[in-house]
Amino acid sequence: MKKTNRPLVLASVMLAMFVGAVEATIVSTAMPSISADLGGFSKYSWVFSAYLLMSTVTVLLYGKLSDIFGRKPIFAVGILLFLIGSLVCGFATSIEELIFYRFIQGLGAGAVLPIATTIVGDIYSAEERAKVQGYLSSVWGISAVTGPAIGGMLVATIGWQYVFWVNIPLGILALLGVMLFLVEPPKQQKPSIDYAGAILLTVSLTCFLYWLVEGGVGFDWLSYETLLLLSGTVISGIIFVRVERAAKDPMMPFDIWKNNAILYANLVSLATGIIVIGVTSYLPTYVTGVMEQPATIAGFTLTAMSIGWPVAAFFSxxxxxxxxxxxxxxxxxxxxxxxxxxxxxxxxxxxxFWAAISSFFVGVGMGLTSTAFIVSIQAAVAYEQRGSATASFMFMRNLGSTMGVALLGSILNTSLLAYFKERGEDMSVNAINGLLTEKGRASLSLETLSFLQKGLSMSLQNVYGVTALFAAISFLLIFGLPRKKGA
Known part of the structure; x- marks a missing residue:
């Protein structure tokens, strides 16, 4: 009987994870050029949100489908959708087109990362997983380091379109490696697909995540749209729970959440998703706008986290x-x-340097926890539930990032407006744009510059205070984990 070629499958899986993980950082570098070319700056954030929304909504569905049909076919579907999305993104002629194509990309990305991680859990023993999952976790850090550099180089030389197209040859190699060298055990039972659960889960999550992303931006938090979306979230969520409890083979097996190793790992994953998005989204703003450092120095402070993450993941x-x-x-x-x-x-x-050290410590924390959680979750369930269990961890981190974007953005904007109001200044949040470039700062009077920098600094301190609160919550949740050595 043909056996799995583990080194080649591992290399393919790491390549697939790199392609999926690098997408966020490589696109962020290219976005100024994309926006200048396609227009539609008001929809700028949706280029990121569309990808994040679809990958978050679908990650649980793909995890369950991989348990039913096997890892290879679902991985193939996911990576092909991702590559098709990458191809058409480069042909976008408007920001609206690009957003739609990013939905397609995100639809595929929801399968790539969790199933790639699950495959490693399948082909390596519990003792080997600890070391190998450390390699996989380091891919996240490496992608964060190389993404901005690759994106900047491609934009400066051959155009922003290649930021998307560079995924295609790498993704094809990853797909071929998994399809040719991974051998899965045959399925013994006829698959039972929970269509109702899949639809209800998608509706509930889409309503909730759309409200998080657009609330306070596209419509007021207290509005008819908010009432409609939250009602859709709650009603479809309640029906989903009832359907899942009655389903023969549920899309989300609630019994896995009864395991403390999975429950507490996922709760910590939610909190760390908020922490990471808080650091990556707002640290460059602080370093550039308040410290008056160039973009390269701001990038260095984030790179420190990207170094700490893979180093810690390796030792984890x-x-x-x-x-x-x-x-x-x-x-x-x-x-x-x-x-x-x-x-x-x-x-x-x-x-x-202080910002870089802070960033490095967060990276070390993420590297140690993410590897340990993946290994403990995969050790806690059988093969038939490993895809769902791994996907639940990925889902909670994605959900945390999506919630963090909305929560921390709202805190920042509210703090700035309160600062302006308390000092009798009729300014909008957009006034901060003047701090983010050397030319913009030069156009401001010293008094206005100092006023805006103080406001931005105070507001970002509130943001960092919330991230510290979630770090403290993570620390407390750890004590719910099993404490037996090797468990």
Whole structure:
């Protein structure tokens, strides 16, 4: 009988994860050029939100489908959708077209990352997974380091379209590697597909995530649209739970959440999703607007997190074997608390090195926890539920990032408006745009510059305070994990 070629499958899976993970950072670098070419700056954020929305909504569905039909066919469907989306993104002639194509890309991305991680859980033993999952976790950090550099180089040389097209040859190689060298066990039972559950889950999550992304931007938080979307979220969610409890083979098996290793890992994943999006979204704004550093220095402060993450992920696999899941994840959460608290105490005069150190500590915390959680979750369930369990972890992190974008953005805007109002200034949040470039700062009077920088600094301190709160919550949740060494 033909056997799985584990090294080649691992290389293919890491390549697939790199392509999916690098998409966020590589596109962010190209967005100024894309916006200048296609127009539609008011819809700028939807280029990111469309991708995040679809990948979050579908990740649980793909995880379950991979348990029913096997990893290979669902992985193939996901990566083909992702590659088709990447191809047409490069041909977009308007921002609206690009947003639609990003939906297609996100629809495929929802399968690539969780199934790639699940495949590794299938082909390696529990003892080997700790080290190998450390390699996979490091892909996230490496993609964050290389993404901006690759994106900047492509935009400067051959055009922003290649930011999307560079995915295609890499994705094809990853697909061929998995299809040719992965051998799966035959399915013994006839698949039972929970169509009703899939539809209800998609409706509920879409309503909720759309409200999070557009609330306070496309419509007021207290509005008819909010009432409609939240009603849709709650009603479809309640029906979904009832349908799942009665389903023969539910899309989301609730029994896996009864396992403490999965429940608490997923709750911490939700909180860390908020922390990561808070750092990556707003640290460059602080370094550029308040510290008056160029974009390259702002990028360096984020790169520090991207270095800490893969280094810690590499050592996390070894720590799991030596001290167990509980102590490894506890150490990770300690680093998250330290990193976020350093952000809270950051002041403009401390300079970008302080920001980089803070970022590095957060990266170390993410590297230690993410690897440990994936290994513990996959060890807690059988093969038939491993796809669903792994997808639930990915889903919670994505959900945390999506919630974080809305929550932290709202805190920042509200804090700025309150600052302006308290000081009797009739300014909009858009006034901050003048701080983000050297030319913009030069056009402001010293008094206005100081006023805006103080307001931005105070408002971002509120944002960092919330991220520190979620780090503290993560630390407390760790104590719900099983504490037996090797469990």
């Amino acid at each position: 696999g070894r720590l799991l074997i030596k001290i167990g899941y509980f102590r490894t994840t506890l150490a990770g959460c300690v680093f998250l608390v330290i990193g976020t608290m350093l952000f809270v105490f950051m002041r403009p005069e401390f300079g970008p």
